Amino acid sequence: MKNFLSLCLLAFLSATTVFAQNKKEVLMTIDGKPVYANEFERVYSKNLDLVQDESQKDIDGYLQLFIDYKLKIAEAKEQGLDKTADYTKEFSKYRDQLSRNYLFEDKVAEELAKEAYERGKEDIDASHILIRADYEALPQDTLAAYNKIKGIRERALKGEDFSKLAKLYSEEPGAKERGGDLGYFSVFSMVYPFESAAYKTKVGEISPIVRTSFGYHIIKVNDKRARQPKVEVSHIMISDKKGARDFNPEERINEIAAMLKQGENFESLAKQFSDDKNSAVLGGKLKPFTKGDLRAPEFEDAAYNLKNIGDISKPVKTDFGWHIIRLDEKLPMESFDQQREELEKKVNEGERSKIVTSATNKKIKEKYGFKKEASYLPFFDTYLGDDILKRKWEMTPISSNDDKVLFTIGDKKATYSDFAKYITERQKSTRPYKLKESLLVDFYDEFETNELKDYFKERLEFENEDYAAILNEYRDGLLIFDVMDKNIWQKGKNDSIGIQEYYNKSKQDYQWKQRVDADIYAATSEALAQQVLKMLGEGKTSEEIKTTLNSDAKVNVIITPGVFEIDQRELPENFEIKKGVSKIYPSHDSFVVVNVNEIIAPGPKSLEDVKGKVLSNYQNDLEKSWMESLHKKYDVEVNKKTLKHVKKQLK
Numbered sequence: 001m002k003n004f005l006s007l008c009l010l011a012f013l014s015a016t017t018v019f020a021q022n023k024k025e026v027l028m029t030i031d032g033k034p035v036y037a038n039e040f041e042r043v044y045s046k047n048l049d050l051v052q053d054e055s056q057k058d059i060d061g062y063l064q065l066f067i068d069y070k071l072k073i074a075e076a077k078e079q080g081l082d083k084t085a086d087y088t089k090e091f092s093k094y095r096d097q098l099s100r101n102y103l104f105e106d107k108v109a110e111e112l113a114k115e116a117y118e119r120g121k122e123d124i125d126a127s128h129i130l131i132r133a134d135y136e137a138l139p140q141d142t143l144a145a146y147n148k149i150k151g152i153r154e155r156a157l158k159g160e161d162f163s164k165l166a167k168l169y170s171e172e173p174g175a176k177e178r179g180g181d182l183g184y185f186s187v188f189s190m191v192y193p194f195e196s197a198a199y200k201t202k203v204g205e206i207s208p209i210v211r212t213s214f215g216y217h218i219i220k221v222n223d224k225r226a227r228q229p230k231v232e233v234s235h236i237m238i239s240d241k242k243g244a245r246d247f248n249p250e251e252r253i254n255e256i257a258a259m260l261k262q263g264e265n266f267e268s269l270a271k272q273f274s275d276d277k278n279s280a281v282l283g284g285k286l287k288p289f290t291k292g293d294l295r296a297p298e299f300e301d302a303a304y305n306l307k308n309i310g311d312i313s314k315p316v317k318t319d320f321g322w323h324i325i326r327l328d329e330k331l332p333m334e335s336f337d338q339q340r341e342e343l344e345k346k347v348n349e350g351e352r353s354k355i356v357t358s359a360t361n362k363k364i365k366e367k368y369g370f371k372k373e374a375s376y377l378p379f380f381d382t383y384l385g386d387d388i389l390k391r392k393w394e395m396t397p398i399s400s401n402d403d404k405v406l407f408t409i410g411d412k413k414a415t416y417s418d419f420a421k422y423i424t425e426r427q428k429s430t431r432p433y434k435l436k437e438s439l440l441v442d443f444y445d446e447f448e449t450n451e452l453k454d455y456f457k458e459r460l461e462f463e464n465e466d467y468a469a470i471l472n473e474y475r476d477g478l479l480i481f482d483v484m485d486k487n488i489w490q491k492g493k494n495d496s497i498g499i500q501e502y503y504n505k506s507k508q509d510y511q512w513k514q515r516v517d518a519d520i521y522a523a524t525s526e527a528l529a530q531q532v533l534k535m536l537g538e539g540k541t542s543e544e545i546k547t548t549l550n551s552d553a554k555v556n557v558i559i560t561p562g563v564f565e566i567d568q569r570e571l572p573e574n575f576e577i578k579k580g581v582s583k584i585y586p587s588h589d590s591f592v593v594v595n596v597n598e599i600i601a602p603g604p605k606s607l608e609d610v611k612g613k614v615l616s617n618y619q620n621d622l623e624k625s626w627m628e629s630l631h632k633k634y635d636v637e638v639n640k641k642t643l644k645h646v647k648k649q650l651k
Contacts, residue, residue, distance in 0.1 A: 027646065028067070028638040030074050037642050040066055041650060042469070059647050063638070071630040073476055076483035087482060094474040099457045102467055104363035105348075108356045113343035116352075117336045119199050120187040120343075125223035126198050127162055127180040129170040132215040136438045149209055149216040156206050162220045171215070180220075186227055192351035194219070228291065232329040233303050234266060234284035239275040239321040246561045253315045253322035258555035260312055264524060266326055268588035272522065272570075273558065275321065288331050299323060357449055364452045368410035368459070376406055376419060380440055384423070388436060391427045395420050407448065409455045414447075422447045487626055492619035502618040503607045509617075510610040513565045514577060517598040520560040520570055521545070522590040528556050529584045529591035536581045536595055563600070 025037040044062055081087055100106060129152055133145035152169050156162050166172075166180030187195065191212045198219050201207040207219040236256055240249040256269055267283030274280040291300050296318040306313060306327035313325040336343075348356060364370075379402070387393045398417050406414045423443055433439040461468045492498070503510075519542050523529040528549060535545050542559045549556045564571050572585035572592045582594040607614060 025642050025645065026639055027642050028636060030070055031635050033074075035070060037646050041646060044650060059643075059650060063643070067636055068627055068630075069480070071627070071634055071636070072480055072483050074634055075487075075630055076479040079483065079486070081479055081482045081486070084482070087478060090478050091475055094478070095457060095471060096453075098467070098471060098474065099453070099460060100348075102460055102464065103360055103453070103456065105356045105360035106344075108359040109344050109347045109352075110340075112347045112352045112355065113340060114336060116187045116343050116347065117339055119195070120339075121227055121333065122199075122224050123184040123186045123227050124198050124221060125184045125225075126182050126219050126221050127166060128172070128182060128194075128217050128219045129156075129162075129166045129180055130172040130175070130215055130217050131169070132171045134215065135213060136434045145216055146209070149218060153206065153209060153218045156218065156220070162206070184223075184225070188346050188350065227333075228304060229333045230288040230290045230331040231303055231327065232288045232331060233286055233306075234270065234282075234326045234328055235276070235279065235286060235299075236266070236270045236274045236284055236324045237276040237279075237321050238273070238323075241321060247559075249322055250315075252558070253324060255550070255555040255558055257315055257324055258553070259524060259558070260324065262524065262554060265589045266312070268590065272588045272590065273560075284326070285328065288329075296320060299325065303327065361449055361452050364456050365409070368455065369408075370452075371408045373407055374404035374416075376416070376444055377437070377440060379404075379416060380419070380423075381436060383420070384436060384440070386436065388423070388427060388439060389433055391430060393423070393427055395424045407451075409452055410459070412451075412455050414451050418451075419444065419447050422450070484623075488619050488623050492615060492622050495618075499611075499614060499618055500607065502621070503610075503614050506614075506617070507604045510605045510613065512600070512603055512605055513567065514602050515563055515565050515600040516571075516577060516594075516596045517563050517600065518561070518571075519595045519597070520562075520564075521557055521593040521595070522560070522587070523549075523557045523593070524590065525556075526584060526591045529593055532557060532593045533581060533584065536593070542595075 026034040027037040027040050028035050040063070043066065044059065048062070076082065129149070131145045131149040131152075133142050137145070148169070152165055156165055163179030163181070166178075167176050170180050172180065185198075189195070190198065191214075193210050193212050194217060197207040197210040197217070198221060201219060201221045203221050203224055205221060207217075207221070210217045210219065236253075238249045238253045238256070252273070256273060259269060260266060270280050270284030274284055276284075279286055289300070291297075291304065294300055298316055298318045302313045302316040302323075303325050306325065309327055309329065311327050313323075316323045316325060347353065383398075385393055398420060403416050406416065406419060408414070426443055426446065430439070430443075461471060521529070521532045521542075523532055531549060532545060535548065540548075542561065546557060546559055560570060562570070566575070566577060571594065572587040575585065575594065576582065577596070577599060579596050579599055582596065585592045585594075
């Protein structure tokens with residue numbers, strides 16, 4: 001998704017609306033097209049605190065930035081970027097998100113989120129029996145499935161072993177091996193009707209028959225337990241994805257584990273050796289999480305297996321590398337307000353969304369008036385060929401005599417032709433259907449919902465000034481992104497010759513500091529560091545030193561070879577740059593000796609070393625030239641009388 005929100009801070013979000021035009025004070029024109037004073041007043045007041053350059057905080061300075069912004073919008077429209085499919089799709093997506101704040105569905109979503117929060121306090125251990133019957137099954141097959149599950153439930157209620165019944169009759173894959181056992185699950189883990197039945201059934205009891213998209217179920221609840229709250233941990237990570245390393249990651253993590261057992265400080269080791277740089281500077285501390293939050297189940301399991309505050313895990317392997325984890329805190333359960341945003345997102349993305357949609361549609365119909373006209377099934381059952389089931393149906397024009405009105409919402413009529421166009425597009429992304437009638441029912445429900453919401457959003461832009469202003473901010477923000485992407489970012493990124501020429505002209509701006517090719521020895525005590533000094537003086541290799549001073553039971557020294565800039569964190573503070581073996585430096589509860597093999601003088605970095613920074617600077621130059629061309633291309637005239645009035649108003 002385009003991250004245009006940060007862009008908008010730079011682009012000075014516009015707020016042009018139908019309401020802004022009521023106040024006919026024209027601040028300026030761009031090729032004769034008016035820009036109104038209250039648009040400028042709005043963005044100036046809104047964004048003034050975001051402007052970092054003090055010279056641009058006065059109205060005249062800010063006006064120049066505003067003109068640049070409006071020129072970019074004008075150029076985006078000149079290039080037709082407001083008509084592209086990507087732009088239309090992105091804008092529609094943002095409009096949907098924004099309108100949720102005004103639609104009635106938020107209230108319903110909030111109630112379902114509260115229900116989910118309460119359910120989420122428990123995990124449920126349950127078993128189930130499934131008799132398959134999807135929503136497209138023939139009536140006689142549906143009835144047969146229902147009668148079958150009904151008979152099984154009666155036998156279970158009389159005391160027959162539930163697991164044996166599941167092995168005999170359940171049509172769930174793997175039922176014969178597991179006996180219907182699902183283990184522990186919590187809210188959002190199962191389809192909503194199944195989840196609801198499980199939470200409403202007491203421990204030891206069997207649920208009523210439940211219908212889902214899979215078929216008919218009965219559920220036996222074996223246990224309910226309180227869900228685990230979040231934990232806070234610190235970790236030390238050694239990545240095994242960091243290219244060709246000069247040491248073995250597994251060996252390094254085992255060395256660190258041994259040092260921790262010897263009583264070395266966890267935070268100091270994390271700062272010195274952890275490859276997770278974001279947490280390393282904090283002594284390895286991570287944000288609180290619960291199971292399922294991270295993309296590393298092995299890490300989560302290891303963290304939750306730690307019982308007491310301060311307990312430290314054995315080395316744990318994940319997709320990110322090797323970790324040692326320390327339990328820092330077990331947190332209380334979060335409040336509803338703390339979880340609200342995440343819960344409402346899940347409500348609106350899952351099966352619960354159908355409940356939200358139904359309630360929202362009802363409210364819109366009541367607000368604007370809704371009337372159903374002609375039935376769609378008799379006509380469309382004949383009009384649609386069977387190739388719709390293969391997603392290859394092609395629409396043929398509907399005559400004016402046949403093109404009836406399906407329904408009316410407010411002053412808008414939805415016709416057979418409108419529905420047919422919807423079917424044409426919708427079939428491309430539909431799931432396979434067996435029956436044309438089932439497809440039509442689902443497509444009509446979707447079509448009606450879309451028409452109702454679109455009408456609501458259209459009216460909202462006329463009825464609500466704040467909504468209209470914010471919506472236009474999204475509209476223009478997306479245009480700014482697209483015009484910059486096309487004319488600056490992609491152009492710069494793909495111009496390898498231009499980047500090389502820019503680098504050649506400015507390579508003096510990209511310089512290495514003084515560097516050393518060195519081996520860094522971190523010892524656990526000053527006495528051991530003295531031994532390192534002695535052995536280096538005797539000409540011992542780093543491998544010989546490690547073998548002598550470390551053992552399987554105890555790690556006394558860790559060696560890090562590499563090339564380091566003089567202020568790099570691996571080197572001790574106030575390190576004296578000279579070739580050969582250094583003195584002993586205290587550093588992060590260790591004692592460090594550095595054997596400098598070579599001193600590398602400051603010099604230019606290669607283009608490959610600084611390509612990202614060079615590209616950014618090159619694009620800035622492109623933008624500067626581009627803006628100069630826009631000022632020449634468009635005729636901008638500022639109304640000095642209106643500007644004077646604006647200054648008076650804002651002061």
